Amino acid sequence: MRKITVVVVGAGPAGMMAAIRAAQISSDVILIEKKPSLGNKLLLSGKGRCNLTNACELDLFLERFNNGQFLRDAFNKFFNRDLMDFFENRGLRLKVERQERVFPVTDNSSSILEVLKAELQKNKVRVITRNPVKEILVKDKLVKAVILSDQVSISADSVILTTGGVSYGFTGSSGEGLAMAKLFGHRIVDLKPGLVGLEVKQEYPKDLEGLTLKNIRLKFRSGKKEIVSEVGELLFTGFGISGPLVLSLSGKVADLLSAADEVYAEIDLKPGLTPEKLESRLIREFKIYPRKNLKNTLKELLPLKLIALFIKLTGINAEKKANQVTQSERQRMAHLFKNLRLDIKSTRPIEEAMVTRGGVSLKDINPKTMESRLIRGLYFAGEIIDIDADTGGFNLQAAFSTGYLAGENAASS
Ligand SMILES: Cc1cc2nc3c(=O)[nH]c(=O)nc-3n(C[C@H](O)[C@H](O)[C@H](O)COP(=O)(O)OP(=O)(O)OC[C@H]3O[C@@H](n4cnc5c(N)ncnc54)[C@H](O)[C@@H]3O)c2cc1C
The missing domain is CATH 3.50.50.60 (FAD/NAD(P)-binding domain)
Incomplete structure (x- = not known):
């Protein structure tokens, strides 16, 4: 034959x-x-x-x-x-x-x-x-x-x-x-x-470049559409965000981007805690160290590199002592823990995609x-x-x- x-x-x-x-x-x-x-x-x-x-x-x-x-x-x-x-x-x-x-x-x-x-x-x-x-x-x-x-x-x-x-x-x-x-x-x-990083409109990821957030949850929203990730890791890069959670959802986010003008991500920094539980946790921390600067009291809850930005985004004076933080400021902090927002500009180019x-x-x-x-x-x-x-x-x-x-x-x- x-x-x-x-x-x-x-x-x-x-x-x-x-x-x-x-x-x-x-x-x-x-x-x-x-x-x-x-x-x-x-x-x-x-x-x-x-x-x-x-x-x-x-x-x-x-x-x-x-x-x-x-x-x-x-x-x-x-x-x-x-x-x-x-x-x-x-x-x-x-x-x-x-x-x-x-x-x-x-x-x-x-x-x-x-x-x-x-x-x-x-x-x-x-x-x-x-x-x-x-x-x-x-x-x-x-x-x-x-x-x-x-x-x-x-x-x-x-x-x-x-x-x-x-x-x-x-x-x-x-x-x-x-x-x-x-x-x-x-x-x-x-x-x-597919499997590609996302560019965001905010400038601050540049300052956080290299920082990995572990055990967070990501939500992407566009109008009434919502994509929710599992709990996992996110990496800040010079252009925006990457890491396993972002890569996994990037294809779906690309589809949202091609269908809508506004797509944004919300990072839930504490997926295991409700805003109420977070507020109680803050009250507890502030009671233990009432004379500590706010930024120092957050060391237990956030990676060091993120603290200054976090306080800036809440609009609270970073030099405030823990016992000077008001109830509404605490609530703003609890809200931000659950909803750190990033506006998505685009995916990175296909040349950089893993697939x-x-x-x-x-x-x-x-x-x-x-x-x-x-x-x-x-x-x-x-x-x-x-x-x-x-x-x-x-x-x-x-x-x-x-x-x-x-x-x-x-x-x-
Ligand atoms: C950075 C990175 C990390 C990855 N990590 C993983 C991972 O850990 N696990 C996983 O499952 N997937 C991973 N992937 C995806 C995976 O590598 C690809 O899906 C896989 O390599 C595809 O295999 P392929 O053989 O189809 O094509 P390719 O691996 O792209 O191979 C195609 C080949 O064809 C050759 N070629 C092209 N045109 C011609 C031509 N005209 N004549 C002759 N030869 C030609 C090319 O030179 C190339 O050698 C990763 C991808 C990237 C970019």
Whole structure:
């Protein structure tokens, strides 16, 4: 039987897994990467530690996606336990951290990349680097070949496009695959930033840059619409706010911003306490130290870096002694603890997003195989597809799972 030639375009996690799986079935697999090295975004992932998946069960996992149902077949074929076994069976130990996030015990994403590279080699995948694919040749709606930037043509029975989204362009993900898919009539869902920081109108976050607020709750409001976060962490940055809670909700906030003029956030600094309980707490603190300056009495309740701003926003004289604070001033403080407001200007640009929302429309891809519904022999996997998820290892698992499914079908169809 003639062997099937599979060409995989883009060596991120989706492309490497697709090539490995295809090579387990066919002996002629070529992986083409435009950068000098493989997996550049993978190396940055999880702050260099690579949160490769999440150990939660399937239904919870799917809930963390936009368009999660599309991934059911891919996850049924190759899910989190399979991915963890893949690495552990090849000698890399993994650990599960808070919120079920999975990391290599080395705390170093390069250990993940090394296993993938060794597996590519073991399965005799031919790897071509520094040579972007410029064009895919199609005849009678059937894939025929790819053309590289040096005009070399490589014949192919199947092509898997795994060129990623459009953020962190310096890693190589710059949207070329999307343009190729569009040429053949695939619908491209508008590209927007996912998991990205938010710019605010107020100037004060600049003074708080680097400060992380732990155990707070965030609310985003626009007219009657309200998005409420879980309790978690927020980071002040030079432009506004970021950190896990902000990143997780940034997609929904982007939708609010495109539909309304006014979107604002309210930080609940003490989600466990009602305003009444907070006021009683303040009364207690002020009674214990009646002659202390107000700013010193707040050290128990707020991070040091936030105290001066907090008092300024209440309009109370910071030099007041605790026993001089009036009832209405106390109530203002209690209110501010629950509602520290920030007006949202915009999301940060897509280039800075951890993930691209939008991409090749799910309507044009068969979820059982990852094959295009328009061109036979053309497959998609990873972030190029219109799927994106929350932080926590979900995006990488989607890349690995869709890569695995596409690789298997591309090599056996
Ligand atoms: C800073 C950061 C941290 C992240 N951390 C995590 C995390 O901890 N956990 C998690 O689940 N997700 C994380 N993500 C998201 C995750 O890294 C991506 O979703 C994932 O890398 C997507 O994989 P991919 O293979 O689809 O695309 P990519 O990783 O983007 O790979 C695409 C590849 O295609 C190549 N390419 C592009 N065009 C061409 C062409 N024309 N010819 C040849 N090659 C081409 C590119 O050079 C690139 O190597 C993070 C993202 C960022 C930016």
